[in-house]
Structures are given as structure tokens and as C-alpha cells.
Amino acid sequence: MKINSSRFIVLTLLVILAAFSRALPLVVDHTWNFTAVGALAIFAGAQFNDKRLAFIMPLAAMALADLLFLRNGFSLLVYSGFIAMVACGFLIRNKVNTMNVILASFISASVFYLITNFSFFYPVTLYPRNFAGIIASYTAALPFFRNMLLGNLVYSAVLFGSFYLLSKRYPVLAKA
Known part of the structure; x- marks a missing residue:
């Protein structure tokens, strides 16, 4: 493959910049989970021609940002979630448009x-290991879900929109 x-x-560069947005809570007061990382995973899945790079680039950029800024350890669940998000980008890779990005x-x-x-995935959890605990966990996380969804929408518009405009200005950036 050429x-x-x-x-x-x-x-x-776009993926690295988006990954480093994870450090924003350290420098400015902003809403937790309203970051570009979900959008960068979708973007990478949709835009990198090589599917291996679509996974490697955003995960490596996030790992570097975590190492440099967050220092709260590696979470297999979080990274598994991002792998699934890259796969969502694969679903739209040959048909990127506003509705599909949304x-x-x-x-x-x-x-x-x-x-x-x-x-149940966590070795230590605040919730009982039963159905009520799962529901409590999901309920407590609803504000984080809302913020991630809003972050995905806003930052996807920025990433996909920026790359679209750059591709129009510099046709060499278009997919082969």
C-alpha cells in the first residue's frame, strides 16, 4: 500500500493535538469528559488508510498524553472503549458526511x-456486584456520557471539518 x-x-498531527486535549483539565477548568479523545478515535478510524495505523496512532497518542499529563495509570477498560470508538470510525470511512459523523x-x-x-469489570468498585450495582454505576455515569457525547460532536466537527477544509485547499491530502 502506497x-x-x-x-x-x-x-x-491532528490526532496528537486531540489526544493532548486530555491535559486541558490540568490547565483550565472545564467539564470532565468534554474532550476530543472520542472524536479523535472516530476520526482516526475514518481517515487513516491503513487500519493498523487507525488503531495505533490514537492509542499511542493517548498513552503518551496519559503518561505526560494524567499519571493515573493505564485502564484496560478505557483503552478498550477507545478501540471500539476507532471501529465506529471504520463504519463511516468511505462515507464521511455530517449525518454519519453525528x-x-x-x-x-x-x-x-x-x-x-x-x-463487574473493576477489581475495586463503589457499587455492589449485582444488577442494582450495575444500574447505579450507569446512572452515576450519565453526566459523563452526556459530556462525552457533546465532546464527540463538537470535536468531530472540528477534526473532520478542519481536515475537509485542508483537503480542499491541499488536494494531496485527499484519500488515495
């Missing part, structure tokens, strides 16, 4: 919410 190096560089934003936030708040 790699368009200009496209690869621009996509990689749908991918909603589906990916929903999948992430379902994966990361299923309390």
Missing part, C-alpha cells in the same frame, strides 16, 4: 459508556 506522507503527517459520535459515546461503566 502511503501519502503529507496526508499521514497531517492526520498524525451517528458515529453517538454510537461511540454509547459503546464507551457501556464498556467503561459495567461495574
Whole structure:
């Protein structure tokens, strides 16, 4: 597969910038979970021609941002959720349009919410390990789901919109 190096560089820079938005709560007071990371996963899945890179680039950028800024450890559930979000980007990769980006934003936030708040997965949890505990976990996480969904929608508009405008200005960035 021939790699368009200009496209690869621009996509990689956009993914890294979006991943580093995870550090924003450390410098400004903003709403938790309203970040670009969900949008970057969808964007990577939709835009990287090589499916391996679609997974590797956003996960590596997030791991680097976590290491540098968050220092709260690696969460297999969180990264599994982001892997699922990249897969949502695959669903729209050959048909990127406004409605599909909105749908991918909603589906990916929903999948992430379902994966990361299923309390049985955690070795230590605030909730009892029964149906009531699962419902309590999901209920407590609703504000985070809302914020992630809004972040996905806003940052997807920024990422996909920016790349669309750049591709129109610099045709070398278009998919091969």
C-alpha cells in the first residue's frame, strides 16, 4: 500500500493535538469528559488508510498524553472503549458526511459508556456486584456520557471539518 506522507503527517498531527486535549483539565477548568479523545478515535478510524495505523496512532497518542499529563495509570477498560470508538470510525470511512459523523459520535459515546461503566469489570468498585450495582454505576455515569457525547460532536466537527477544509485547499491530502 502506497502511503501519502503529507496526508499521514497531517492526520498524525491532528490526532496528537486531540489526544493532548486530555491535559486541558490540568490547565483550565472545564467539564470532565468534554474532550476530543472520542472524536479523535472516530476520526482516526475514518481517515487513516491503513487500519493498523487507525488503531495505533490514537492509542499511542493517548498513552503518551496519559503518561505526560494524567499519571493515573493505564485502564484496560478505557483503552478498550477507545478501540471500539476507532471501529465506529471504520463504519463511516468511505462515507464521511455530517449525518454519519453525528451517528458515529453517538454510537461511540454509547459503546464507551457501556464498556467503561459495567461495574463487574473493576477489581475495586463503589457499587455492589449485582444488577442494582450495575444500574447505579450507569446512572452515576450519565453526566459523563452526556459530556462525552457533546465532546464527540463538537470535536468531530472540528477534526473532520478542519481536515475537509485542508483537503480542499491541499488536494494531496485527499484519500488515495
